Amino acid sequence: MSETQYWYNTETGxxxxxxxxxxxxxxxxxxxxxxxxxxxxxxxxxxAAWDAQDEADR
Structure with missing residues (x-):
């Protein structure tokens, strides 16, 4: 038996x-x-977190 998975449709929201x-x-x-x-x-x-880390690494 598989667990239900949910997906977010970026086109319809x-x-x-x-x-x-x-x-x-x-x-x-x-x-x-x-x-x-x-x-x-x-x-x-x-x-945003990745961008902040990239900026801190510069």
Whole structure:
């Protein structure tokens, strides 16, 4: 039995239960619907942290 995975569709802004859309339109998989819903926020936070680290390394 497999666990349900959730995907965030960047085109529609909707969470999909199981990957339903083309890979180029989704982020994931995520273990929960809530985690998938916040995918863009998580990605922005990671990018900001990496940018800050790059700046500190210069």
């Amino acid at each position: 909707q969470v999909e239960e199981g990957r339903q859309s083309d890979w180029s339109k989704v982020m994931g998989p995520y273990p929960t619907r809530d985690a998938a819903q916040h995918a863009l926020e998580q990605a922005r936070a990671r990018s």
